[in-house]
Amino acid sequence: MAKGPMVISSRCGQMTACFAFAVGVVLGLAGVAKQATAQSSGGGVAFLLPSTNAYRWENQDHPDFVAAMKKYAPDVPVQVANALEDAAKQQAQAEAAITNGAKVLVLSPVDAKAAAKIVTNARNQGLTVIGYTRPLPNAPINYYVGGNVVALGETLADYWKQHVKPGDNLVIIKGDTGDDNVPLYYQGIMNVLKPMVDAGKIHIVGDVFTPHWDAAAAEREMDQILSRTNNNVQGVISLNDGMAVGVLAALRQQGLEGKVPVSGGDASIPALQEILKGNMVMSVFFSISEMADHAARLAAYVAKGEKPPANFFNSTFNNGLVTVPFYYVRNEDITIDNIDDVIKDGAATKAQVCAGIPHGKGPC
DSSP: OOOOSOOOOOOOOHHHHHHHHHHHHHHOHHHHHHHHHOOOSSOEEEEEEOOSSSTHIIIIIHHHHHHHHHHHOTTSOEEEEEOTTOHHHHHHHHHHHHHTTEEEEEEOOSSHHHHHHHHHHHHHTTOEEEEESSOOTTSOOSEEEEEOHHHHHHHHHHHHHHHOOTTEEEEEEOOOTTOTHHHHHHHHHHHHHHHHHHTTSEEEEEEEOOGGGOHHHHHHHHHHHHHHHTTOOOEEEESSHHHHHHHHHHHHHTTOTTTSOEEEESOOHHHHHHHHHTSOOEEEEEOHHHHHHHHHHHHHHHHTTOOOOTTSOSEEEEOSSSEEEEEEEOEEEEOTTSTHHHHHHTSSOHHHHHTTOOTTSTTO
């Protein structure tokens, strides 16, 4: 059943470095910040991204959105900027985009509360604002494209409900407090797991926020939880793959990598490889290419002065200020048995997923 979004001193292990390397494969680590903060001249549509801490932003959302804009509106200029987890920088990037003539902002906020000012300023200057993949509560956005984050949490927790054993101790690594996806994601998880916790069937022994969704911070947090519990942890629920990689680094230091199940979110290439290696058990997948394509198509309609067709959206929600037409991308849990679904979507190639993986594992 379709649902709206509910109105979401320690060691730095090799695994964290490996994730950073994976992000840098496409762009080069030194070039990420340079490319991400660059602004193209000319107006049209501005695509404002929050971070490079997750694999997806510069390896999927950015190129997928730009490619879709070329498909739907080849003559409309596109500006892209990445705020690198700096809310003030994102404010400045939005102002620069407006100065450069942008008529549409597609915004994924660093901090939802701070970004409300961006939205209000843009709307006051006659721009259309499309919220993208991170909620913008109490902001006068026109449209929203993203995932059904409560449903994502429920999908993630459903996997664990089927695989935990009585008495298991679980850890939840939640992500950044400034991202309004986090409470929605957590709500979905607890919709499923809370009855089990209340009945004493499982125990949540760690439940922490992670600044900027940072893998190194997640590693430190997991290291502290393992120390406090004497390694008595039977599963780790990470809300994204980057943090899951940090968790794996902490587990590795204790000889527990591949022994303690770990889940993630985004079904990124590094996570898919960890699933194939037996170090992660699953990751929640939603089609980033579909999300970026739909956002670009919507931005193209608006930039060309056209109205989206009536069937363009599949839901609405109230963000506390306005009722927003909403397109959400469906999700599924990805395990070693259905990694092919990610490949079929185009989010990864078989060659990327299977690099260094023995023949016969999963789709390899």
